[in-house]
Amino acid sequence: MKMEDMSLSGLDNTKLEALAQDIYSDLVEDACLGLCFEVHRAVKQGYFFLDDTDQESMKDFEIVDQPGVDIFGQVYNQWKNKECVCPNCNRSIAASRFAPHLEKCLGMGRNSSRIANRRIASSNNMNNKSESDQEDNDDVNDNDWSYGSEKKAKKRKSDKNPNSPRRSKSVKHKNGELSNSVNADPYKYNYNTGINYETLGPDELRSLLTTQCGVISEHTKKMCTRSQRCPQHTDEQRRAVRVFLLGPSASSLPDADTMVESDCYDASDGQVLMSRLQWDGSSDISPSDSASSKASTNNSDSKKPKKKKKTSLGLNSTGGGGGGSGSGGGSSSQTSLVGLSNRKKKPKLPVPPAPSIYDNLN
Amino acid sequence: KTDQLYGHYCSCLFWLNHRLKELLRAKLTECGWRDQLKAHCKDVIKEKGLEHVTVEDLVVEITPKGRVLVPDSVKKELLQRIRAFLAQHAT
Numbered sequence: 001m002k003m004e005d006m007s008l009s010g011l012d013n014t015k016l017e018a019l020a021q022d023i024y025s026d027l028v029e030d031a032c033l034g035l036c037f038e039v040h041r042a043v044k045q046g047y048f049f050l051d052d053t054d055q056e057s058m059k060d061f062e063i064v065d066q067p068g069v070d071i072f073g074q075v076y077n078q079w080k081n082k083e084c085v086c087p088n089c090n091r092s093i094a095a096s097r098f099a100p101h102l103e104k105c106l107g108m109g110r111n112s113s114r115i116a117n118r119r120i121a122s123s124n125n126m127n128n129k130s131e132s133d134q135e136d137n138d139d140v141n142d143n144d145w146s147y148g149s150e151k152k153a154k155k156r157k158s159d160k161n162p163n164s165p166r167r168s169k170s171v172k173h174k175n176g177e178l179s180n181s182v183n184a185d186p187y188k189y190n191y192n193t194g195i196n197y198e199t200l201g202p203d204e205l206r207s208l209l210t211t212q213c214g215v216i217s218e219h220t221k222k223m224c225t226r227s228q229r230c231p232q233h234t235d236e237q238r239r240a241v242r243v244f245l246l247g248p249s250a251s252s253l254p255d256a257d258t259m260v261e262s263d264c265y266d267a268s269d270g271q272v273l274m275s276r277l278q279w280d281g282s283s284d285i286s287p288s289d290s291a292s293s294k295a296s297t298n299n300s301d302s303k304k305p306k307k308k309k310k311t312s313l314g315l316n317s318t319g320g321g322g323g324g325s326g327s328g329g330g331s332s333s334q335t336s337l338v339g340l341s342n343r344k345k346k347p348k349l350p351v352p353p354a355p356s357i358y359d360n361l362n
Numbered sequence: 363k364t365d366q367l368y369g370h371y372c373s374c375l376f377w378l379n380h381r382l383k384e385l386l387r388a389k390l391t392e393c394g395w396r397d398q399l400k401a402h403c404k405d406v407i408k409e410k411g412l413e414h415v416t417v418e419d420l421v422v423e424i425t426p427k428g429r430v431l432v433p434d435s436v437k438k439e440l441l442q443r444i445r446a447f448l449a450q451h452a453t
Contacts, residue, residue: 017445018364019364019368019448020448023368023444027383028428030383031428032421035400036417039403040417
């Protein structure tokens with residue numbers, strides 16, 4: 001801004017002050033005019049009085065300024081001590097505990113399904129152990145549920161609201177999961193909460209470990225029920241758990257069930273393969289060619305070189321594998337499984353079997 | 363003479379006008395001046411009738427009241443800024 005042509009410096013203070021006042025009043029007038037134009041436009045366009053309500057409503061919603069009451073006039077703890085009747089179980093529940101009670105009662109909250117599953121699992125374990133030898137196998141095969149679980153399932157279903165979409169979704173989900181598991185294994189187990197490995201039989205353990213991560217948590221002593229690729233645990237841990245629970249020579253890989261029928265040695269092939277893969281630091285699908293070739297050269301040392309690529313591919317898709325090198329193969333794995341009950345009672349020792357693998361690899 | 367000078371300044375004080383105007387408007391809205399005046403507008407409109415009120419009506423009624431209603435703090439601050447600006451550009 002060029003000020004040379006303006007002789008402001010010549011002005012004394014009074015004039016400057018007058019100038020300032022002029023400027024100020026001009027600005028204020030400008031603001032007033034702005035408001036007038038806005039209001040006039042609102043009047044002419046018809047929206048000026050839109051935000052008004054009638055006097056009665058205004059009185060209804062007036063701000064309340066009394067002690068003990070909020071500005072809407074509501075009392076703070078009014079409903080705290082009231083009791084409500086639960087529509088489900090018809091009990092009288094305190095108001096502040098009503099919501100959590102409903103959660104449990106209807107089986108709809110986050111924790112309620114876990115608790116229910118746990119209860120079912122523990123009761124099923126007790127039921128199934130006594131009924132596995134019965135001749136009710138027809139019943140077991142006919143229904144998707146095993147006998148003991150059916151009772152609990154019926155009871156659980158009646159608790160739930162059949163109309164709620166969330167309910168049906170979870171029921172379907174559970175049904176599907178269970179029928180899959182039942183096909184592989186007649187024992188039912190829960191998969192929402194961790195499982196206590198001490199209460200499970202050897203077959204259960206084996207089937208569990210083929211589908212689940214199974215790593216035993218140090219805090220809860222329970223097995224992880226997430227998938228084989230669960231990000232919380234490494235393949236090393238999974239392998240160690242399998243070694244611990246099933247013995248060093250056992251194969252507890254996901255395809256173990258199917259592979260046992262086809263060929264015993266493939267399981268061990270896969271084990272060495274998996275341990276090789278882990279040793280290389282990749283638990284994902286590494287180039288199966290190099291892996292299988294390594295496995296084949298290794299196997300030639302200890303047993304018949306039966307290399308089947310399709311099985312190796314199948315194993316590559318899973319994250320974990322049992323420990324143990326190719327000592328004895330699959331047939332021995334079954335015999336070693338029988339002696340599992342002794343092993344289970346030992347304290348966890350995931351480390352000792354590991355060096356043996358590495359020795360073989362070297 | 364003040365007017366003359368002021369005329370000169372108007373052309374160069376666009377920045378001042380713009381910035382100070384915005385500032386003043388914000389302050390007036392904050393302090394409730396605007397709502398007060400608007401309520402006064404409502405009275406005027408009800409008095410003159412919704413259909414027939416003109417801009418002039420409003421201006422005549424509102425502007426004097428508006429000038430008076432400006433809080434002292436706002437007035438002082440604005441004057442201060444103006445003086446500072448003038449002093450800055452006096453040399």
